[in-house]
Amino acid sequence: MNQHIAMNTQPKPYMNPYLAGFLLGLVLLSAYMISGRGLGASGSARQVLVTAVGSVAPAYAGNSAFYSDFFSGSSPMMSWLVFLGAGVVLGGFFSGAISGRLGFKVERGPRITVRTRLLFALSGGLLFGLGAQFGRGCTSGAALSGLAVMSAGGILTMMAIFGTGYLIAYFFKKLWV
Amino acid sequence: MGLTANGILIMGPFIPQGIINPDLSLFFALLLGLGFGYVLEQAGFSSARKLAGVFYGYDFVVLKVFFTAGITAMVGLMFFSYLGWVDMGLLYIQPTFLYSAILGGVIMGFGFILGGFCPGTSIVGAVIGKADAMVFILGIFLGMFVFGHFYHVFEPVYTGHFLGHLYAYDALGISRDWFGLVMVLMAIAAFVITQMIEDRVNKAGPEITGQRPNYMVPAFLIIAAAFIFVLLPSERKSHLADAPPSILIEEVLNKQAYVSAQRIIHQIRNQRSELILIDTRPEAEYRRFTLPGAIHLTVKQIPERQWRGFFNDNSKPKVFFGNGSSGAMEAWMIARRAGYRNVHIMEGGLNHLFGLLFGEPTDSAFESQDMVERLDDRFLREARHYFLEGGASEKAAIPKPHIRAPEAREVIPVIGGC
Amino acid sequence: MVVKELNAGALLLFSLIMLGVAFNLLTARNYGKSNQAVARLLSEDRLVSYMELSEICREGSQAGYLIVDLRPEDEYRAGHLPGAVNIQWDQILDRRHKKLIDGQRPVFLYADREHKSMAARVLLLGQGIEGVRVIAGNYATIKAWALDSLEPSKSFYHEDKARFDFPRYMRAAPAGSQQTAPDTPLVPGADAVTPLPGGC
Numbered sequence: 031m032n033q034h035i036a037m038n039t040q041p042k043p044y045m046n047p048y049l050a051g052f053l054l055g056l057v058l059l060s061a062y063m064i065s066g067r068g069l070g071a072s073g074s075a076r077q078v079l080v081t082a083v084g085s086v087a088p089a090y091a092g093n094s095a096f097y098s099d100f101f102s103g104s105s106p107m108m109s110w111l112v113f114l115g116a117g118v119v120l121g122g123f124f125s126g127a128i129s130g131r132l133g134f135k136v137e138r139g140p141r142i143t144v145r146t147r148l149l150f151a152l153s154g155g156l157l158f159g160l161g162a163q164f165g166r167g168c169t170s171g172a173a174l175s176g177l178a179v180m181s182a183g184g185i186l187t188m189m190a191i192f193g194t195g196y197l198i199a200y201f202f203k204k205l206w207v
Numbered sequence: 208m209g210l211t212a213n214g215i216l217i218m219g220p221f222i223p224q225g226i227i228n229p230d231l232s233l234f235f236a237l238l239l240g241l242g243f244g245y246v247l248e249q250a251g252f253s254s255a256r257k258l259a260g261v262f263y264g265y266d267f268v269v270l271k272v273f274f275t276a277g278i279t280a281m282v283g284l285m286f287f288s289y290l291g292w293v294d295m296g297l298l299y300i301q302p303t304f305l306y307s308a309i310l311g312g313v314i315m316g317f318g319f320i321l322g323g324f325c326p327g328t329s330i331v332g333a334v335i336g337k338a339d340a341m342v343f344i345l346g347i348f349l350g351m352f353v354f355g356h357f358y359h360v361f362e363p364v365y366t367g368h369f370l371g372h373l374y375a376y377d378a379l380g381i382s383r384d385w386f387g388l389v390m391v392l393m394a395i396a397a398f399v400i401t402q403m404i405e406d407r408v409n410k411a412g413p414e415i416t417g418q419r420p421n422y423m424v425p426a427f428l429i430i431a432a433a434f435i436f437v438l439l440p441s442e443r444k445s446h447l448a449d450a451p452p453s454i455l456i457e458e459v460l461n462k463q464a465y466v467s468a469q470r471i472i473h474q475i476r477n478q479r480s481e482l483i484l485i486d487t488r489p490e491a492e493y494r495r496f497t498l499p500g501a502i503h504l505t506v507k508q509i510p511e512r513q514w515r516g517f518f519n520d521n522s523k524p525k526v527f528f529g530n531g532s533s534g535a536m537e538a539w540m541i542a543r544r545a546g547y548r549n550v551h552i553m554e555g556g557l558n559h560l561f562g563l564l565f566g567e568p569t570d571s572a573f574e575s576q577d578m579v580e581r582l583d584d585r586f587l588r589e590a591r592h593y594f595l596e597g598g599a600s601e602k603a604a605i606p607k608p609h610i611r612a613p614e615a616r617e618v619i620p621v622i623g624g625c
Numbered sequence: 626m627v628v629k630e631l632n633a634g635a636l637l638l639f640s641l642i643m644l645g646v647a648f649n650l651l652t653a654r655n656y657g658k659s660n661q662a663v664a665r666l667l668s669e670d671r672l673v674s675y676m677e678l679s680e681i682c683r684e685g686s687q688a689g690y691l692i693v694d695l696r697p698e699d700e701y702r703a704g705h706l707p708g709a710v711n712i713q714w715d716q717i718l719d720r721r722h723k724k725l726i727d728g729q730r731p732v733f734l735y736a737d738r739e740h741k742s743m744a745a746r747v748l749l750l751g752q753g754i755e756g757v758r759v760i761a762g763n764y765a766t767i768k769a770w771a772l773d774s775l776e777p778s779k780s781f782y783h784e785d786k787a788r789f790d791f792p793r794y795m796r797a798a799p800a801g802s803q804q805t806a807p808d809t810p811l812v813p814g815a816d817a818v819t820p821l822p823g824g825c
Contacts, residue, residue, distance in 0.1 A: 044257075047268045048398075048422060049631040050250035051275025057242040058280040063287065064227065064235050066220030067299035069243050071327035072347065079351050095362075096355035113233045115330065117240015118247070122331030125248035134336040137255050137323075151255075151339040154322015155329065155346020156353070157314050162326060163354040164365060165311025166301045169273075169325040170243075172311075176301060177277035178284060180386060182373040183303030190312020192261075195319050199262035202320045206259045279638070286642050290649055420628045425635035432642050439646065445656045452656075452748050456715050459744060488785075496792040506667050510660040531784030532740035533759075540747040541664050544656075552740075558788045565794055594794055 042129040058178055065110065068175025072162035074115025077106040139206040150205060165190075219293040244331050253332040255323030255339055262320060264408040267401040274394040278429060285387050285436050291446055296512050305368040322346065384436040391433040395426050448546035455543055464539060466526050466551040468560040469583070475499055476590045483525045484553075487534045498528070498557075506534070509541045518547040528553035564591045657753030666750055671743075673733055673760045675771035676780035682707065682772060691726065693717075695736035695745055696764065706735065706767065717745045718752065728754060735760040735767055739784040 044050075061069050084091040084100030091097035100106055126132050138147035162168040165187040167175070173191060176184010221227040227235070250272045251257045260266025287293040301308075319325060324332060324343045332340030354361060370378075376386035406416060458464045466482065474482055475498065484501035486493045493503040508514060518525065527535035527542070527550065535552045542550045553560070564587060658666075681687060687708035694701050694709040701711040712722050714736060726732055726749065734742040734757065742759040749757045760767055761783035770779040 044251035044268075045246075045249040046420070046628045046631060047250060047271035048275050048425065049628055049634070050246050051272040052279050052425075052631060052634050054243070054246045054250070054272060054276035055279025055283070057239060057246060058276055059283040060242075061239045062280065062284060062298055063219045063293060064221050064239070065232060066223045066297050069239065069327075071325075071330055072351075075326060075344070075347050076351055079348050079355070083352070083355070094355055094358050096358040108233070110232060110236045113236035114240040114243070117237040117242075118244035118327060118330050119240075119334050120237075121241040121244025121246075122248045122253065123244075123334040124241075125245045125331070126253065126335030129249070131248075131253065132335050134338060136338045138339070139256065147339055148342045150321045151323065151342045152346040152349075154318045154320070154324065155343035155348075156350040157318030157346075158322060158324075158326060158343075159318075159347035159350020159352075160354050161311045161314030161316075161318055161350075162347075163311070163351060164307045164361070165315060166304070166308070168315065168327065169319075170327040172301060172308075174273060174277055177274075177390070178280035179295075179298050179300050180281065180375045180383065180390075181300040181303070182370070182375045182378045183301045183308045185375050186303070186305075186308045187312040187315075190309050191316045191319060194313045194316025195262050198317065198320055203263065205321070206256065206323070207263055207265070282642075283638070286645060290645050420631075422628075422631075424627070424632050428635045428639040432639050435642065435646065445659075449656060449660070452718050452751065455744075455748065456718075459741070460715055492787070496795065507664045510664050529785050530787045532738070533743045533783070533785045536740040536743045537667050537747055540744055541660055541667075544663075544751065545660055556785070557791060558784075561789045561791060561794060565789070 041131045055178075058175065062178065067110075068171065068178060069114065070111065070167055070171030070175065071115060071118060072159070072168040072171060073111035074118075075159070076163075077109055077112045078115075081106050139204070141204055141207075147205075219287065220297055223297050224294070243327070244334075247328060248331040248335065252328040253335050253337060253340070255332065255337070258325075258328060259320070259323045264404050267405050270401055271398060274397060278391050278394045278433075281387055281390065282429060282432050282436075285384070286432075289436060289439065291448060294512075294515060296515070300372050300374070303370040303373040304366060305370055307365050307367065310364060318350075384433075384439075388430075388433040388437050391429055395430065398422075398426075446546070450544055450546055455540060458543070464543070464552050465554045466524065467554050468563055469586075471498070471526070471528075471553055471560060472564065472587075472590050476586075476593050481523065482551075483523050485525055485527050485538070487527050487529045487538045492530075501528075504538070506538050506541055509538060510545050518542060518545070518550070521549040524549045524551055526551045526553050529556045530558055531556040532559075563587060564594060656751050658751055660751075663747065663750045666755065667747065671746065671759055672783055673758050674781050674783075675761065675767070675775060678733075678760055678767070678771045679775040679780075689730060690733050691730045692733045692735070692760075693726075693745075694764075695734060695742060700737070700764075704768070705764075706772065709735075714741055714745060718748055726754060726757075728756060732757040733760050734758070735762075735764060737763050739763055 058069055061067065080091075080097050080100050084097055084106075091100055106112070123132075136144045136147055138144060142150075158168065162171070165172045166183065167173075167187070169188075169191060172184045173188030175181075176188065219226075222229055222232050222235070247253070251268055252272070257266050258269055261269040284293065284295070284298075288295050315325070322329075322343045324340055326344075326347055329340045329343040329347070333344055358365075374383070376383045379386065381389075405411075409415075471482070471484070474480070480500055484498050486497045486501045486503045487506065490503060490505075493501075497503070504514070509518075525542075525547075527538040529535045532552055532555055535556060539550055539552045555562075681690065690708075692706055692709040694705045694711045695714040695717065696705075696711070697713060698711060701709075705711070710725065712719075712725070716722065732749070732754075734745050736742045736745070739759065739762055746757045746759050760771075761781075762770070763784075766779075766782065770776045770782065
């Protein structure tokens with residue numbers, strides 16, 4: 031009986047990576063054909079941040095060119111990037127739900143505690159948020175989309191991300207294996 | 208799509224070209240995001256340990272999904288561009304700011320190793336309940352806030368060493384098709400090599416490797432597809448949009464191709480800008496003198512990709528002129544063949560226009576009972592004064608139309624990419 | 626073992642590409658040269674000057690050239706250049722003239738307006754026929770200045786030459802100051818007949 035339940039809650043296996051890549055390629059191609067731009071995620075986070083800071087502390091936001099979008103007239107929330115991000119949320123949830131992967135948990139390497147993992151996740155996110163601004167896009171916006179249209183900047187950023195990752199991977203081995 | 212409807216070429220990208228109503232763009236954004244998020248989660252990108260595997264050799268799923276998606280979309284875009292169904296010049300490509308692009312990549316590399324996610328994957332991780340992904344997103348907001356707070360410090364790096372909207376194949380000096388093929392071959396080679404590394408790290412025995420699917424067919428097909436574009440001539444002799452010779456001949460015969468010099472004089476005298484005047488004479492002559500509001504284009508520039516948007520905008524007729532009509536006729540033939548519809552030749556060119564204004568006055572017209580000719584004559588006298596008094600030479604009288612020249616490519620505001 | 630969906634997808638994409646390429650090759654209109662190539666070739670070697678033409682006529686070596694009169698048949702009958710054949714302008718691409726314009730001999734074109742000869746040259750270039758040149762001016766000017774007697778001042782005449790010093794007439798001159806009488810048009814005979822030289 032117990033075994034039966036365990037069988038039922040076992041998440042479905044992940045999709046074949048090449049098939050997933052092929053499908054993602056088709057989504058990316060449609061994005062370019064329909065809107066003329068690629069996919070991305072960090073852009074929507076920025077729009078949300080700009081809106082939040084602009085609403086809470088307009089005086090502070092008014093001092094920085096970074097928040098100029100907020101004062102450009104139309105709401106930054108009603109933008110392509112934000113709706114794309116909202117779609118990612120819905121699509122991810124839908125996929126997790128049908129594959130039985132929903133559930134609150136912290137994923138970590140075998141040699142670290144939950145607290146360490148969360149601390150490093152926070153600092154990793156901080157660096158990614160900062161780096162995505164310099165790189166004018168994250169792994170999806172700059173690297174993946176850049177590869178599809180063969181943009182020099184995008185491919186350069188991609189090489190920098192993975193090159194750095196491999197260079198320093200050894201020093202952070204404890205986090206993951 | 209791609210076919211000619213009522214003779215107007217329809218091509219992508221659909222929203223910037225106005226084929227899909229821009230009001231619907233947010234709906235499509237949601238739809239595309241849905242597909243994006245679904246595939247990311249299905250591929251296993253909601254798991255940080257799976258993602259980080261790419262750096263430690265135990266799981267190369269990131270690389271596999273990433274490169275497969277990249278080359279699929281790339282080959283697809285090359286295909287649509289070959290058919291003329293998408294204007295590559297209208298696709299958004301990030302501006303290349305050299306140091307900023309590298310610095311950003313390095314910082315993101317650190318972020319990837321420490322956090323195990325990237326922004327897109329952290330979203331799908333968070334929505335299925337991964338607490339580490341939620342914290343990662345919080346970190347992203349913090350990082351962006353830091354960037355915003357110290358923007359004035361970062362700005363020189365952020366906007367320094369601007370190389371323009373640069374394509375990788377242009378930077379390397381090879382053709383786009385060859386670059387595409389090289390990328391596809393590199394991706395396939397990377398798949399093979401990383402699979403070998405993965406097997407060694409995971410100590411996979413034959414019981415696993417023997418179960419592995421055979422990818423020969425898709426690998427062969429994508430290489431073949433990329434290779435086809437190398438074989439096909441990049442400069443096609445004929446395009447679907449081309450107007451056939453019979454139409455060119457017909458429009459010259461029924462005079463649809465011409466605009467009278469009187470109409471040009473009218474436009475200049477009344478300071479209108481109903482027609483866009485295009486000077487086809489050598490540049491030195493254009494610099495020395497041209498009609499008010501006229502822009503300069505050589506015959507060689509007309510079929511170039513970056514002028515497509517300018518010529519496809521049919522709201523105003525475009526009129527080619529030269530000293531006579533020969534050079535203008537050549538320009539018209541090239542533009543009309545390319546499928547541009549609202550293009551014309553100024554009858555007789557500048558010689559005729561100035562001949563009308565300043566040539567020997569035709570007394571017969573003055574005596575004529577024909578009202579139209581009388582009016583014409585009065586108008587010409589009046590216009591003559593106008594020209595001589597310098598009214599026509601005021602460059603500001605008729606503003607030059609805004610045109611999208613190659614270097615004047617519309618700068619899309621830097622909105623953090625993605 | 627194979628991943629069926631991946632194979633099917635790749636096969637679908639590939640066959641789509643092949644179909645698109647085939648469709649494209651089949652539906653392409655019959656131009657023999659790309660528009661870009663034509664645009665590049667246009668400026669090369671386009672005009673036959675009166676100097677050159679009168680030399681050829683004097684030597685009697687017209688047989689080495691195919692001189693094509695593009696005017697209507699009645700005008701051709703009323704008088705044409707020695708050795709010229711008549712192909713009406715709108716029939717320049719007709720199949721029955723293909724043999725005549727075979728690229729063996731350099732082709733010279735002339736018509737009732739120079740820009741129409743130019744148009745014919747572009748059409749022929751589009752079919753991949755190179756070595757076609759245009760005799761400057763129209764039949765009237767050719768006859769007057771090259772055949773009857775070569776006028777040295779006109780030996781390099783063509784219609785795209787500026788006949789006025791344009792800036793003089795468009796300068797911001799102080800009000801009331803009158804300019805002197807402009808140059809008279811340079812084609813006395815031809816222009817008197819057709820007062821609006823732009824029309825064709």
